Amino acid sequence: EENMTVTEDFSRVENTYQMEAEVCITFEDFGKMQNVCNLLVEKLGTSVAISPPHFYHTPEAIDTLRRQVCVAAVGNTRRKAQEVCRLFGQSLGKPLLIKEEETKEWGGHIDSYLSHSPGSLTLQERIQSATAYASCRVFAVFEIKGKENRRNKLL
Numbered sequence: 474e475e476n477m478t479v480t481e482d483f484s485r486v487e488n489t490y491q492m493e494a495e496v497c498i499t500f501e502d503f504g505k506m507q508n509v510c511n512l513l514v515e516k517l518g519t520s521v522a523i524s525p526p527h528f529y530h531t532p533e534a535i536d537t538l539r540r541q542v543c544v545a546a547v548g549n550t551r552r553k554a555q556e557v558c559r560l561f562g563q564s565l566g567k568p569l570l571i572k573e574e575e576t577k578e579w580g581g582h583i584d585s586y587l588s589h590s591p592g593s594l595t596l597q598e599r600i601q602s603a604t605a606y607a608s609c610r611v612f613a614v615f616e617i618k619g620k621e622n623r624r625n626k627l628l
Contacts, residue, residue, distance in 0.1 A: 476500070503600075525596070528603030535578070538607050543573055546609040554615050566616025575610040 476499040484491050500506040506526060513521050530538075551565070558565045580602065594602070 525599070528599060530603075530605050535605060538605060539576060539578070539609075542607040542609045543576070543611065546573075546611045547571055547613065550611055550613045551615070554613070558617060562620055564618045564620060566618045568613055568615050570612070570614040572612045573609060574612050576607065577609075578605065578607045580605060 478497045480495045482493045484493075498506075498509070500509075510523050513523065551568070555565045
C-alpha cells in the first residue's frame with residue numbers, strides 16, 4: 474500500500490452518481506505490473522484506462538546493480554585465475570589484493586529516446602531506453618599454491 478496512491482472524484486450526472494478513480498502504483502517487478510494491468514482490463518473492460526508505464530530506477534536499485542556487477546567481476550577473475558593455475562599444475566590460494574579499478578554505467582539507446590516523443594515509442598523501446606547497464610573492471614592478486622603430492626595428503 475505504500476507504493477500506491479488513490480485519488481477519487483464523485484460527481485452527480487443527472488439522477489446518477491459517477492465515481493472516477495485514479496490509481497498510481499509503483500511496481501518493482503515488470504511482470505507483476507503486466508498481470509495487474511491485465512486483470513484490471515479483464516474485470517473492468519472499457520471503463521478502465523491504463524496509462525503507459527513510466528520507468529525509473531531508485532538510487533537503491535542502482536547501488537544494488539553496482540554491487541552485483543562488482544561481485545560478478547571478482548568471481549569471473551577468480552575463475553579465470555583458477556583455470557590458469559590448473560593449466561600450469563598449480564592451485565589457486567586466497568586473494569591477496571582485490572581492487573575495483575573502473576565502473577561504468579549507461580542507459581539504453583538514449584539517442585533514439587530523445588529523437589522521439591515518449592508517447593510515440595513502443596513499449597519495448599521504452600523498456601530498452603530505461604534499462605540500466607553497468608560494467609566493472611577489477612584487479613586481483615591471488616596466492617598460488619604448488620600441487621601437494623599424494624603422500625603429503627595422506628599424512
